[in-house]
Amino acid sequence: MKLRDYLKDNFFIIVLVFLTYFIIYSFMIGFKIIGEFRLCFTILYFLLFILLFLYDYFRKYFFYKEILSKLDLLDEKYLICELVSKPSFLDGEILYQMLYEINKSMNENIRDYRVKINDFKEYVELWIHEVKLPLSALILYTHNKKVDKTLVKEIQRIDNYLEQILYYIRSENTEVDYIIKKVDLNKVIRDVLLKNKDILLERGIDVVSDAQKLQVLTDYKWLEFMINQVISNSMKYMRDILNKKIEIKAYKQENSIVLEIFDNGMGIPECDIGRVFNKTFTGQNGRKVPGSTGMGLYIVSNLCKKLGHKLEIESEVGKYTKVRFIFDDNLFYSEVRNKE
């Protein structure tokens, strides 16, 4: 609150003060009151009003200054009432009371939605686990009865979509449901590749993997999902060429370990590459290949953010795509390693 704005706001009162002064002063002249007294009166009169205005200005000034600066610093602005002290003037008190009531009702509203969303998430998770039961029975059935492999592939597609929504829910959830521990990159890669073995072999995509026995700190299941998403993309956006391949390698960089997944597929156009991590972005490739949801990489980048890994993508149209997961080789990690 600037002084100028305050004075402007009180313009009418100030005009009244001056008007009153002139009226009293002209009365004094009319009643022939001596000059010294008139001077004293003038000084006292203005001093009194200046003090009054200053007092009023400053108590408002400090309250609004506090509330505005705290509001600025606050992430969740609706919590402001908890942070400022109650003002000592009437307008402020009314404002404060209003804010308090408004916040209270909004908080209750938010709480309701939170509870609803949480219930919904829990139900979807439970539901996914339920769906996985018949899927397991189906996979076992196709194996026992030696049914055509196409059926297995379709079942796997269902499973992939289920995983996607499961991890979408987990990535949006504020609750932590991951465990960070040492993960052997070779093992995760093996699990993912085994899962995709049939499709890779059928489409004639050669796989090379060299993780150099490196280990990273992460959540195993989350990383497995993320690698699976990237490899699913590689398979989905493969070109129809003779030597299709996916190369996975891991190497050390200063202070970090990099897991790189390369494919010589159709690549991503330059105008799209900046947006592939955006929600529901499908871009030019999405129009070429059926079944693009634009969710896969968005979820992966979200999970990476949560786990504190960096995610990079690099590509050239018609040549290749490279996705890199960068795991910080942090202090804790070297501590753990030194002990072994």
Place this chain on the structure above:
Amino acid sequence: MKKILIIEDDESVRKELEELLSNASYEVLTLESYTNMLEDILSMYPDLILLDINIPYMNGEMLLKNLRKVSDIPVIMVTSKNTEIDEVLSMSYGADDYITKPYNPTILLLRIGAVLKRGEKNIADVILYHDLSIEIKKGIAKKGSEEIILTKNEMIIFLYLYERMGSIVSRDELMTELWNNDEYINDNALTVNISRLRSKLRELGVEDAIETRKGQGYILL
């Protein structure tokens, strides 16, 4: 014949599992009721238990915890819950392995085989096949003073066939076993590896060691 106990309350999954395991020549046991599980399990003397986490009356993890107080029968947890927390919890309660649904049946069999093998203490470094001795760690096949080096892939294929000597092994099983050992080879490479293995065995005097059964797979004689 090894006895495997399936504790799984979803009937269709249980039936298919029973069929899968008995086809893989295991004896399959199931529980009649879920009220007295611990006593039932102990009275059956299984060699391995496939335990679902979501079972009636008692959570699978609790059952495992109680079981571990009295027995160290190998247990593989099978579940559709796939968070790392569940897995870490199960492993800390003493599970030998943890598999999430839906699983690839071939991989399930591999993992069961691996856990059962862990129980048998002495796995031979040298195995005898006809009049050959195969030194697994050195990767060589010997007949008297004659020696031939087997590559890692050839050794994996040979061992897998050897463990199932006399029964048909599908290409898919061999492929799964190879990929499970980080050898991500393709169909052509598998064919090449098998014919190379065949000719190496022939060089050492074992004719027609690996027979091809069209459309089914291979069989080691």
